[in-house]
Amino acid sequence: MEKKGGRSERELKKLAKKAINITQEGKRRLIFSKMGLITVPRFLIKMRDLNELDLSRNQIQKLPEAIGTFTSLTKLDLHSNKLESLPESIGSLVGLTHLNLANNCLTTAGLPSSLGFLCNLTSLNLGLNQIDALPSTLEQLAFLQELALFDNCFTEVPEFVPTLQNLIKLNLERNPYAEAEYERIRQEKLDQAEELYLVHENNLCKGCIKKCKAEEEGMLRNEDKAEKIPEKPAVLEEKRNRFEGLMTPNSVAAVTQDVWRIREKE
Structure with missing residues (x-):
């Protein structure tokens, strides 16, 4: 039997069943954080009636293509793993409103254009990765309100960001762009101080x-x-x-x- 972080598939399945709870809104939530997972367990792929899935703080290196079959998901938390790329099938999760991919190893090449198909997304966290550009298809995220791009490699703000009409929160801290902008603002304040x-x-x-x-x-x-x-x-x-x-x-x-x-x- 294959081991995941010192536990067998059977042990993990039992733990998962016990970890499922119902939110006040009546949604099925599974928090499977800090389990030492290297891959997404096979049994988990069959739990397609989940509405919220938390696989954060593991060591997952790759998502299976089958992740796209979780069409009931509204929240997916994958922060603090070792993901280098995302499968194209992630664009099938059209019910998602919150997607957290912070603190992984994602690069620009690892972001599929299908991310733009997540038409109901309101919050997207891509902070603490190695990204310097975003797929232009993200301009289709008409309901996006929060976009976190902190601690990446951006040298400029993505061109489509100003066109996101519902965006109310943008975090670009600790990027090359942000540092340059900070220096410009600091110099302006120094110049004003001479008055x-x-x-x-x-x-x-x-x-x-x-x-x-x-x-x-x-x-x-x-x-x-x-x-x-x-x-x-x-x-x-x-x-x-x-x-x-x-x-x-x-x-x-x-x-x-x-x-x-x-x-x-x-």
Whole structure:
């Protein structure tokens, strides 16, 4: 008798029968996770009335073509296995709403175009694989709401993704694309940080006031060197009186700016 993770086919069959439970929605669910499976047991292929099947956290390297006969499935969880490819027959699971293939060894070549036939799919998890592109047929997944592509090899967002009208959650973290996008956003924030804003010194701590005054004095010294004719004392005095206590550090302006604007108009 063939062994699966130290257990015989007969032992696994008994365990499977005991593990089947009925959800509150009346669906038949089998959780066969962490069983040390290398292949999908033969007896399991005959359990075609299952609605939810969890084969996660095993060591399954290949799915049989017969997986396509599980037409009653709405949820299929295969995360944390050793799958390198998917059979074309997986496209026959048109009742699927949730498909989890995260943390496998899938590549772009291992994704069949038939994935696009899963017309009722709302959640697809392909994270933690070795994928750099998706089959263009996935643009047919009109009901897809969540698409996880994190920890892969994408250098750009798949072209069809913006056309998925019901997509509300896209995870592209830790991809070459995501890193490049992060760097662009970071640089934009650095560039914006160079802008100056008005703020009243009452809103600053002592350390910030000291630093700002030092910067202000430095700016004034630079202006004196650049201009041969200094500004008239009367004009300088007028500006100091009009904007008493006003500083120009990199910070957010206080609400009291409205008061200063009124004074300026007066």
